[in-house]
Amino acid sequence: MGFITNAKKNIRQVPSVENISRYDFFHKYVHKGRPVVIKNLMNDWKALDWNSDYFKKNEEGIKIPIKMGDVSEGRKVPMQLSEYIQLLDNYESDLSLGKSPEKPGYLHDVPFFYLYPKYIKDIEPFPLDLFPEWYWPDWHNYIQFFMGATGSLTPLHFDTLCTHNLFFQVVGKKKFILIPHDQKELCYMEGWRWAKFNPDSPDYDQFPLSRNVQISEANIEGGDILFIPSGTLHQVHGLSRSISFNIDWHTPQSARKGVMTLFEGAPKKNIYYNFLCLLGLNFKVPSKYIFKYYKSYLNYVS
Ligand SMILES: O=C(O)CCC(=O)C(=O)O
Numbered sequence: 001m002g003f004i005t006n007a008k009k010n011i012r013q014v015p016s017v018e019n020i021s022r023y024d025f026f027h028k029y030v031h032k033g034r035p036v037v038i039k040n041l042m043n044d045w046k047a048l049d050w051n052s053d054y055f056k057k058n059e060e061g062i063k064i065p066i067k068m069g070d071v072s073e074g075r076k077v078p079m080q081l082s083e084y085i086q087l088l089d090n091y092e093s094d095l096s097l098g099k100s101p102e103k104p105g106y107l108h109d110v111p112f113f114y115l116y117p118k119y120i121k122d123i124e125p126f127p128l129d130l131f132p133e134w135y136w137p138d139w140h141n142y143i144q145f146f147m148g149a150t151g152s153l154t155p156l157h158f159d160t161l162c163t164h165n166l167f168f169q170v171v172g173k174k175k176f177i178l179i180p181h182d183q184k185e186l187c188y189m190e191g192w193r194w195a196k197f198n199p200d201s202p203d204y205d206q207f208p209l210s211r212n213v214q215i216s217e218a219n220i221e222g223g224d225i226l227f228i229p230s231g232t233l234h235q236v237h238g239l240s241r242s243i244s245f246n247i248d249w250h251t252p253q254s255a256r257k258g259v260m261t262l263f264e265g266a267p268k269k270n271i272y273y274n275f276l277c278l279l280g281l282n283f284k285v286p287s288k289y290i291f292k293y294y295k296s297y298l299n300y301v302s
Protein backbone atom coordinates (compact mmCIF):
# COMPACT_ATOMS: atom_id res chain seq x y z
CA MET A 1 0.00 0.00 0.00
CA GLY A 2 1.47 3.34 -1.00
CA PHE A 3 1.31 6.24 1.43
CA ILE A 4 0.41 9.65 0.14
CA THR A 5 1.91 12.35 2.32
CA ASN A 6 -0.25 15.36 3.20
CA ALA A 7 1.66 17.63 0.90
CA LYS A 8 1.37 15.23 -2.05
CA LYS A 9 -2.34 14.78 -1.49
CA ASN A 10 -2.89 18.52 -1.57
CA ILE A 11 -1.09 19.29 -4.81
CA ARG A 12 -3.34 21.37 -7.05
CA GLN A 13 -3.08 21.59 -10.79
CA VAL A 14 -2.75 25.14 -12.13
CA PRO A 15 -5.87 25.78 -14.29
CA SER A 16 -5.48 26.26 -18.01
CA VAL A 17 -7.42 28.43 -20.45
CA GLU A 18 -7.60 28.49 -24.25
CA ASN A 19 -6.90 32.09 -25.29
CA ILE A 20 -7.78 34.90 -22.89
CA SER A 21 -8.71 38.56 -23.17
CA ARG A 22 -6.46 41.26 -21.68
CA TYR A 23 -9.25 42.21 -19.29
CA ASP A 24 -9.77 38.68 -17.99
CA PHE A 25 -6.04 38.02 -17.68
CA PHE A 26 -5.46 41.07 -15.49
CA HIS A 27 -8.68 40.81 -13.49
CA LYS A 28 -8.90 37.07 -12.87
CA TYR A 29 -5.21 36.24 -12.53
CA VAL A 30 -2.70 39.12 -12.25
CA HIS A 31 -4.57 41.25 -9.73
CA LYS A 32 -5.66 38.18 -7.76
CA GLY A 33 -2.16 36.68 -7.72
CA ARG A 34 -3.34 33.38 -9.30
CA PRO A 35 -1.21 31.32 -11.67
CA VAL A 36 -2.68 30.13 -15.00
CA VAL A 37 -1.58 28.27 -18.13
CA ILE A 38 -2.64 29.96 -21.37
CA LYS A 39 -2.88 27.88 -24.53
CA ASN A 40 -3.06 28.76 -28.23
CA LEU A 41 -1.39 32.19 -28.22
CA MET A 42 1.79 30.93 -29.91
CA ASN A 43 0.14 28.88 -32.66
CA ASP A 44 1.61 30.92 -35.53
CA TRP A 45 5.20 31.03 -34.27
CA LYS A 46 7.97 29.59 -36.45
CA ALA A 47 9.79 28.97 -33.17
CA LEU A 48 7.54 25.98 -32.42
CA ASP A 49 9.57 24.15 -35.11
CA TRP A 50 13.01 25.21 -33.86
CA ASN A 51 15.56 22.39 -34.08
CA SER A 52 19.30 21.80 -33.80
CA ASP A 53 20.07 22.21 -37.51
CA TYR A 54 18.41 25.59 -37.72
CA PHE A 55 20.52 27.06 -34.91
CA LYS A 56 23.70 25.38 -36.11
CA LYS A 57 23.23 26.82 -39.63
CA ASN A 58 22.69 30.29 -38.17
CA GLU A 59 25.78 30.28 -35.89
CA GLU A 60 27.28 33.77 -35.53
CA GLY A 61 30.29 32.92 -33.40
CA ILE A 62 29.08 34.75 -30.27
CA LYS A 63 29.94 32.97 -26.99
CA ILE A 64 27.20 32.72 -24.39
CA PRO A 65 27.49 31.61 -20.75
CA ILE A 66 26.34 28.02 -20.06
CA LYS A 67 25.68 27.20 -16.40
CA MET A 68 27.44 24.08 -15.17
CA GLY A 69 26.43 22.12 -12.05
CA ASP A 70 23.71 23.46 -9.78
CA VAL A 71 22.23 26.61 -11.38
CA SER A 72 21.97 28.33 -7.98
CA GLU A 73 25.80 28.30 -7.85
CA GLY A 74 25.98 30.06 -11.20
CA ARG A 75 29.31 28.60 -12.46
CA LYS A 76 29.45 29.59 -16.13
CA VAL A 77 31.40 28.37 -19.16
CA PRO A 78 31.33 30.46 -22.37
CA MET A 79 30.35 28.51 -25.50
CA GLN A 80 28.98 29.12 -28.96
CA LEU A 81 25.29 28.24 -29.29
CA SER A 82 26.10 25.55 -31.89
CA GLU A 83 28.71 23.98 -29.54
CA TYR A 84 26.18 23.80 -26.73
CA ILE A 85 23.53 22.36 -29.04
CA GLN A 86 25.97 19.65 -30.10
CA LEU A 87 26.47 18.77 -26.41
CA LEU A 88 22.68 18.52 -26.03
CA ASP A 89 22.39 16.35 -29.16
CA ASN A 90 25.07 13.98 -27.83
CA TYR A 91 23.53 13.89 -24.35
CA GLU A 92 20.02 13.10 -25.57
CA SER A 93 21.21 10.42 -27.97
CA ASP A 94 23.28 8.76 -25.21
CA LEU A 95 20.24 8.86 -22.91
CA SER A 96 18.09 7.21 -25.56
CA LEU A 97 20.71 4.44 -25.80
CA GLY A 98 20.33 3.80 -22.09
CA LYS A 99 23.72 5.29 -21.14
CA SER A 100 24.24 7.70 -18.21
CA PRO A 101 26.04 10.62 -19.84
CA GLU A 102 27.47 13.55 -17.90
CA LYS A 103 25.05 16.52 -17.65
CA PRO A 104 25.68 19.02 -20.48
CA GLY A 105 25.07 22.26 -18.50
CA TYR A 106 22.11 24.59 -18.85
CA LEU A 107 21.68 27.67 -21.03
CA HIS A 108 19.86 29.55 -18.30
CA ASP A 109 18.65 33.14 -18.00
CA VAL A 110 20.40 34.53 -21.10
CA PRO A 111 19.12 37.72 -22.86
CA PHE A 112 18.94 35.74 -26.10
CA PHE A 113 16.96 38.09 -28.37
CA TYR A 114 19.14 41.01 -27.32
CA LEU A 115 22.18 38.98 -28.43
CA TYR A 116 20.50 37.48 -31.53
CA PRO A 117 17.80 39.89 -32.78
CA LYS A 118 17.45 37.87 -36.00
CA TYR A 119 15.39 35.24 -34.13
CA ILE A 120 12.74 37.75 -32.99
CA LYS A 121 10.73 37.16 -36.16
CA ASP A 122 10.25 33.52 -35.09
CA ILE A 123 8.26 34.53 -31.99
CA GLU A 124 5.80 36.81 -33.72
CA PRO A 125 2.96 37.70 -33.45
CA PHE A 126 3.83 38.32 -29.79
CA PRO A 127 0.93 38.55 -27.28
CA LEU A 128 1.69 42.08 -26.02
CA ASP A 129 -1.82 42.27 -24.57
CA LEU A 130 -0.60 40.21 -21.63
CA PHE A 131 1.81 43.01 -20.58
CA PRO A 132 1.43 46.60 -19.36
CA GLU A 133 1.79 49.04 -22.31
CA TRP A 134 5.05 50.32 -20.88
CA TYR A 135 6.75 47.09 -22.10
CA TRP A 136 5.37 47.22 -25.64
CA PRO A 137 8.08 49.23 -27.51
CA ASP A 138 11.07 47.12 -26.34
CA TRP A 139 9.40 43.85 -25.25
CA HIS A 140 12.09 41.54 -26.71
CA ASN A 141 14.83 43.21 -24.69
CA TYR A 142 13.24 41.94 -21.49
CA ILE A 143 13.34 38.26 -22.48
CA GLN A 144 15.49 35.71 -20.62
CA PHE A 145 16.07 32.42 -22.43
CA PHE A 146 16.48 28.78 -21.37
CA MET A 147 17.67 25.81 -23.39
CA GLY A 148 18.36 22.58 -21.58
CA ALA A 149 18.44 18.81 -21.52
CA THR A 150 16.06 16.18 -20.19
CA GLY A 151 16.37 16.32 -16.40
CA SER A 152 17.37 20.01 -16.17
CA LEU A 153 16.57 21.43 -12.75
CA THR A 154 16.17 24.91 -11.33
CA PRO A 155 15.86 24.57 -7.54
CA LEU A 156 13.07 26.23 -5.55
CA HIS A 157 13.39 30.03 -5.58
CA PHE A 158 11.46 33.20 -6.32
CA ASP A 159 12.44 35.74 -8.96
CA THR A 160 14.63 38.23 -7.21
CA LEU A 161 12.76 41.49 -7.98
CA CYS A 162 9.40 39.91 -7.05
CA THR A 163 8.24 40.54 -10.59
CA HIS A 164 5.40 38.70 -12.26
CA ASN A 165 6.68 36.14 -14.77
CA LEU A 166 5.19 35.06 -18.08
CA PHE A 167 6.96 31.86 -19.03
CA PHE A 168 6.79 30.78 -22.68
CA GLN A 169 7.36 27.08 -23.33
CA VAL A 170 8.51 26.84 -26.95
CA VAL A 171 9.81 23.29 -27.47
CA GLY A 172 9.54 20.27 -25.11
CA LYS A 173 8.01 19.85 -21.66
CA LYS A 174 8.59 21.26 -18.19
CA LYS A 175 7.04 20.73 -14.78
CA PHE A 176 6.67 23.75 -12.48
CA ILE A 177 6.07 23.36 -8.76
CA LEU A 178 4.66 26.61 -7.33
CA ILE A 179 4.38 27.86 -3.74
CA PRO A 180 2.84 31.27 -2.85
CA HIS A 181 5.24 34.01 -1.72
CA ASP A 182 3.66 34.37 1.71
CA GLN A 183 4.74 30.78 2.48
CA LYS A 184 8.44 31.37 1.92
CA GLU A 185 9.10 31.12 5.66
CA LEU A 186 7.92 27.48 5.45
CA CYS A 187 10.50 26.75 2.75
CA TYR A 188 13.71 27.43 4.72
CA MET A 189 15.21 30.23 2.66
CA GLU A 190 18.94 30.50 2.23
CA GLY A 191 19.85 34.09 1.43
CA TRP A 192 17.24 36.20 -0.31
CA ARG A 193 15.69 33.95 -2.94
CA TRP A 194 16.79 30.28 -2.87
CA ALA A 195 14.95 27.76 -0.68
CA LYS A 196 16.52 24.71 0.98
CA PHE A 197 13.27 22.74 0.95
CA ASN A 198 12.89 20.45 -2.07
CA PRO A 199 9.15 20.01 -2.81
CA ASP A 200 9.88 17.27 -5.32
CA SER A 201 11.23 14.89 -2.70
CA PRO A 202 10.23 16.50 0.60
CA ASP A 203 12.35 15.80 3.68
CA TYR A 204 9.97 16.71 6.49
CA ASP A 205 12.35 15.53 9.20
CA GLN A 206 14.83 18.18 8.19
CA PHE A 207 12.18 20.75 7.18
CA PRO A 208 9.14 20.12 9.42
CA LEU A 209 7.41 23.45 8.70
CA SER A 210 7.27 22.56 5.02
CA ARG A 211 4.52 20.01 5.74
CA ASN A 212 2.13 22.94 5.65
CA VAL A 213 3.10 24.43 2.30
CA GLN A 214 0.41 24.66 -0.32
CA ILE A 215 1.85 23.29 -3.55
CA SER A 216 0.50 23.72 -7.08
CA GLU A 217 1.88 22.09 -10.16
CA ALA A 218 1.80 22.99 -13.85
CA ASN A 219 2.93 20.66 -16.62
CA ILE A 220 3.53 22.69 -19.73
CA GLU A 221 4.47 21.82 -23.29
CA GLY A 222 5.43 23.61 -26.52
CA GLY A 223 2.87 26.38 -27.18
CA ASP A 224 1.90 26.97 -23.51
CA ILE A 225 2.38 30.17 -21.54
CA LEU A 226 2.52 29.96 -17.74
CA PHE A 227 1.72 33.04 -15.67
CA ILE A 228 3.61 33.01 -12.35
CA PRO A 229 2.38 35.73 -9.95
CA SER A 230 4.79 38.15 -8.30
CA GLY A 231 7.12 36.52 -5.80
CA THR A 232 5.77 32.94 -6.23
CA LEU A 233 8.38 30.30 -5.36
CA HIS A 234 8.99 27.88 -8.22
CA GLN A 235 11.02 24.77 -8.87
CA VAL A 236 11.40 23.80 -12.53
CA HIS A 237 12.06 20.37 -14.02
CA GLY A 238 12.90 19.78 -17.68
CA LEU A 239 10.82 16.69 -18.52
CA SER A 240 12.42 16.53 -21.96
CA ARG A 241 14.91 18.52 -23.95
CA SER A 242 13.43 21.97 -23.85
CA ILE A 243 13.52 25.57 -25.11
CA SER A 244 11.70 28.28 -23.18
CA PHE A 245 11.91 31.94 -22.24
CA ASN A 246 10.37 34.28 -19.76
CA ILE A 247 9.71 37.95 -19.24
CA ASP A 248 9.95 39.22 -15.67
CA TRP A 249 7.62 42.22 -15.52
CA HIS A 250 5.96 44.55 -13.08
CA THR A 251 2.60 46.20 -12.73
CA PRO A 252 2.59 49.61 -10.98
CA GLN A 253 1.50 47.76 -7.80
CA SER A 254 4.17 45.04 -7.91
CA ALA A 255 6.88 47.65 -8.69
CA ARG A 256 5.91 49.54 -5.52
CA LYS A 257 6.00 46.32 -3.51
CA GLY A 258 9.33 45.47 -5.13
CA VAL A 259 10.87 48.70 -3.82
CA MET A 260 9.50 47.94 -0.36
CA THR A 261 11.36 44.59 -0.28
CA LEU A 262 14.27 46.71 0.97
CA PHE A 263 12.67 46.23 4.39
CA GLU A 264 12.42 42.44 3.96
CA GLY A 265 16.12 41.91 3.36
CA ALA A 266 16.35 42.14 -0.44
CA PRO A 267 19.80 42.96 -1.87
CA LYS A 268 20.37 46.73 -2.39
CA LYS A 269 20.77 46.24 -6.14
CA ASN A 270 17.19 44.95 -6.32
CA ILE A 271 15.91 48.24 -4.97
CA TYR A 272 17.73 50.04 -7.77
CA TYR A 273 16.16 47.84 -10.48
CA ASN A 274 12.73 47.95 -8.89
CA PHE A 275 12.99 51.73 -8.58
CA LEU A 276 13.68 51.93 -12.33
CA CYS A 277 10.51 49.88 -12.96
CA LEU A 278 8.61 52.17 -10.61
CA LEU A 279 9.78 55.22 -12.59
CA GLY A 280 8.56 53.55 -15.76
CA LEU A 281 5.27 52.06 -14.62
CA ASN A 282 4.12 54.60 -12.04
CA PHE A 283 5.71 57.81 -13.36
CA LYS A 284 5.48 56.88 -17.06
CA VAL A 285 9.16 57.42 -17.93
CA PRO A 286 9.39 55.57 -21.30
CA SER A 287 11.28 52.30 -21.50
CA LYS A 288 13.77 53.80 -23.99
CA TYR A 289 15.17 56.00 -21.18
CA ILE A 290 15.07 53.28 -18.54
CA PHE A 291 16.39 50.22 -20.38
CA LYS A 292 20.05 51.28 -20.49
CA TYR A 293 20.09 51.39 -16.70
CA TYR A 294 18.00 48.21 -16.31
CA LYS A 295 19.99 46.15 -18.84
CA SER A 296 22.57 44.93 -16.32
CA TYR A 297 19.71 43.20 -14.42
CA LEU A 298 19.49 40.69 -17.24
CA ASN A 299 23.01 39.46 -16.51
CA TYR A 300 22.46 39.60 -12.77
CA VAL A 301 19.27 37.55 -12.24
CA SER A 302 20.74 34.20 -11.34
O1 LIG B 1 12.97 26.96 -16.65
C1 LIG B 1 13.76 26.95 -15.70
O2 LIG B 1 14.56 26.03 -15.50
C2 LIG B 1 13.76 28.09 -14.72
C3 LIG B 1 12.71 29.12 -15.00
C4 LIG B 1 12.65 30.20 -13.97
O3 LIG B 1 13.09 30.07 -12.87
C5 LIG B 1 12.01 31.46 -14.32
O4 LIG B 1 11.45 31.62 -15.43
O5 LIG B 1 12.05 32.37 -13.49
Ligand SMILES: [Fe+2]
Pocket residue numbers: 157158159234
Ligand atom coordinates in the same frame (compact mmCIF):
# COMPACT_ATOMS: atom_id res chain seq x y z
FE1 LIG C 1 12.66 31.88 -11.65
